[in-house]
Amino acid sequence: MTTAAAGSPRTYQVRTYGCQMNVHDSERISGLLEQAGYVRAADADGNPDVVVFNTCAVRENADNRLYGNLGHLRPVKDKHPGMQIAVGGCLAQKDRGDIVRKAPWVDVVFGTHNIGSLPALLERARHNAAAEVEILESLDVFPSTLPTRRESTYAGWVSISVGCNNTCTFCIVPSLRGKEKDRRPGDVLAEVRALVDSGVLEVTLLGQNVNSYGVEFGDRYAFGKLLRACGEIDGLERVRFTSPHPKDFTDDVIAAMAETPNVCHSLHMPLQSGSDDVLKAMRRSYRSEKYLGIIERVRAAMPDAAITTDIIVGFPGETEADFQRTLDVVREARFSSAFTFQYSKRPGTPAATMPDQLPKQVVQERYERLIATVEEITWAENRKLVGQQVEVLVAVGEGRKDERTGRMSGRARDGRLVHFDVGSLAGQIRPGDIVHTTVTYAAPHHLNADGEPLSHRRTRAGDAAEAGRAPRTPGVLLGLPTVGAPAAAPAPTTGCAAH
Numbered sequence: 001m002t003t004a005a006a007g008s009p010r011t012y013q014v015r016t017y018g019c020q021m022n023v024h025d026s027e028r029i030s031g032l033l034e035q036a037g038y039v040r041a042a043d044a045d046g047n048p049d050v051v052v053f054n055t056c057a058v059r060e061n062a063d064n065r066l067y068g069n070l071g072h073l074r075p076v077k078d079k080h081p082g083m084q085i086a087v088g089g090c091l092a093q094k095d096r097g098d099i100v101r102k103a104p105w106v107d108v109v110f111g112t113h114n115i116g117s118l119p120a121l122l123e124r125a126r127h128n129a130a131a132e133v134e135i136l137e138s139l140d141v142f143p144s145t146l147p148t149r150r151e152s153t154y155a156g157w158v159s160i161s162v163g164c165n166n167t168c169t170f171c172i173v174p175s176l177r178g179k180e181k182d183r184r185p186g187d188v189l190a191e192v193r194a195l196v197d198s199g200v201l202e203v204t205l206l207g208q209n210v211n212s213y214g215v216e217f218g219d220r221y222a223f224g225k226l227l228r229a230c231g232e233i234d235g236l237e238r239v240r241f242t243s244p245h246p247k248d249f250t251d252d253v254i255a256a257m258a259e260t261p262n263v264c265h266s267l268h269m270p271l272q273s274g275s276d277d278v279l280k281a282m283r284r285s286y287r288s289e290k291y292l293g294i295i296e297r298v299r300a301a302m303p304d305a306a307i308t309t310d311i312i313v314g315f316p317g318e319t320e321a322d323f324q325r326t327l328d329v330v331r332e333a334r335f336s337s338a339f340t341f342q343y344s345k346r347p348g349t350p351a352a353t354m355p356d357q358l359p360k361q362v363v364q365e366r367y368e369r370l371i372a373t374v375e376e377i378t379w380a381e382n383r384k385l386v387g388q389q390v391e392v393l394v395a396v397g398e399g400r401k402d403e404r405t406g407r408m409s410g411r412a413r414d415g416r417l418v419h420f421d422v423g424s425l426a427g428q429i430r431p432g433d434i435v436h437t438t439v440t441y442a443a444p445h446h447l448n449a450d451g452e453p454l455s456h457r458r459t460r461a462g463d464a465a466e467a468g469r470a471p472r473t474p475g476v477l478l479g480l481p482t483v484g485a486p487a488a489a490p491a492p493t494t495g496c497a498a499h
């Protein structure tokens with residue numbers, strides 16, 4: 001790779017939008033660029049040599065936002081000879097060559113199927129002094145075979161599949177990420193082991209629809225088996241997964257969750273709507289009764305399970321009666337948290353052209369009622385935990401007020417956010433360590449534990465955080481940790497309404 005100035009490697013910045021898939025893809029983009037000799041620019045550096053936008057097409061106006069950001073960068077690039085701008089992710093897959101037509105100062109456009117080409121495309125664009133656009137229609141190599149610069153010392157994502165075979169009418173994922181491709185269980189487990197060997201305590205298995213994992217190699221029980229196999233990995237303390245799909249959910253997964261000690265009793269299962277008519281219009285083939293049945297069986301097997309969800313309000317044609325069904329299911333399911341979304345048209349999806357799009361004020365009003373109901377329930381569920389002991393995996397970046405309050409923050413085993421007083425252990429607890437403490441207060445979205453911690457365990461993840469080491473998986477699974485700056489952990493649940 002040529003250098004910006006003699007002897008100094010070129011710097012890069014990745015700007016990520018959207019869901020965990022994108023955040024994890026950004027870890028791969030960083031890994032690839034670092035393998036190619038680039039170094040990460042400081043966050044505050046307004047002048048990196050390469051800026052990569054990893055975009056999301058899920059939201060309406062996502063393209064306006066991208067072109068706005070690209071517009072801001074144009075004068076910066078004009079003043080910085082040799083600077084390159086690359087655009088990848090779902091919006092790039094969708095808009096392709098349009099991006100360089102609308103923003104001719106962009107150097108590289110790459111899609112969701114060919115992340116691995118980025119360093120070569122940057123090099124080629126520089127050499128030819130012309131934009132490179134490369135979009136593939138299907139997956140080139142499974143992205144997990146690419147080198148990955150992990151953002152957390154204690155928690156890591158591991159892809160088990162990419163793409164989706166469903167056709168939910170509000171979702172752009174199938175057209176941009178393609179059909180489901182499953183990774184072989186042996187490869188998944190090898191990556192999990194490599195992460196654990198580098199100190200990681202918690203792994204989140206990632207797929208658009210983890211319950212259909214195995215469809216490609218003909219084993220419909222493959223996901224439950226994978227969870228059980230994770231239970232055999234020494235040193236792996238927490239296993240999570242996202243996202244399951246109610247349509248494909250089988251009872252063996254519930255049994256695997258209940259019987260495998262390191263699998264956390266937390267389940268993020270998108271509901272989307274409580275109305276069977278709306279589910280039908282969304283082309284989601286389960287009905288509310290099936291959804292509630294799964295929850296009942298999960299609770300029977302794991303009474304302490306925390307169940308979270310995604311809900312879309314204001315889907316085209318949704319009536320007040322449909323909306324009331326959603327509120328009914330929310331009350332019955334007793335979620336510990338819910339990501340709620342106002343329906344907005346996503347260009348390219350069937351729902352965007354459906355008749356009966358609802359006026360904004362109707363959607364807004366229902367949305368506010370939904371939030372009020374969700375909060376009433378999540379708060380009541382959280383209050384049940386006051387006085388109970390929780391195990392907290394100490395995190396980076398989870399407590400905005402920690403500096404002011406002198407607390408630290410992390411996630412309980414069930415995924416709840418806990419802010420805890422460090423008491424006499426001030427200065428001794430590191431991100432990645434494990435703390436046991438007692439819940440003293442509950443809010444709708446978090447718990448506080450304001451007494452002296454009951455115990456503190458120093459972990460290898462904490463050692464790595466203290467030493468500034470972030471794990472890397474250098475492609476094809478042979479991961480030994482190398483030195484890197486620690487950064488924020490992945491959030492344990494989805495923030496994207498794609499499922």
Ligand code: SF4
Pocket residue numbers: 164165166167168171172173174208209245497498499
């Ligand atoms: S919402 Fe989820 S399950 Fe439905 S098509 Fe999109 S990715 Fe697949």
